[in-house]
Amino acid sequence: MITSKQRAYLRGLANKITPIFQIGKGGINENMLKQVDDALEKRELIKFHVLENSLMDTREACGEIADALGAEPVIVIGSKFVLYRESKDYKEIILPR
Template identity: 55%
Template sequence: MLTGKQRSFLKAIANSIEPIFQIGKNGITDNFIKQVDSALESREIIKIKVLNNSFLETDEMAKKISELVGAEFVQSIGNKFIIYRESKEKKKIELP
């Protein structure tokens, strides 16, 4: 569980990154979850964009993906959301 200070720190980092995944009408597939898991292991923090043709809300998707990959939900703004998970091997981000 992230504290307010840690969440603010991660938001500041995520401000400068671009979304690396998009979720469309196909929703969340097993292959998509594997890719997100792999990206979290190498980057620790990622931004995902939910396209307008998706059938689910951004917050619902963020919570579901976070649960499936064991990550922490950081923030949702509009149709984008940010998730974080500490890397087991390639730790880059030092939380305050």
């Protein structure tokens, strides 16, 4: 569980990154979860974009992926959301206390 201070720090870092995953009308499947899991391990912080033709709400998609992969939702705004999970092997982001 991350604190509000850590969440604010991660939001600042997330401003600079571009979305690397899009969620469309196909929704979320096992293959996508595997790719997101690998990307979280390498990057720790990932931004997603939910397309207008998606059958899922942005908050719903964020919650589903976060629960499935043990990640922390950082921010949900508009059609974008950001997830964070500490990496075991590639730790680069040092959170404030």
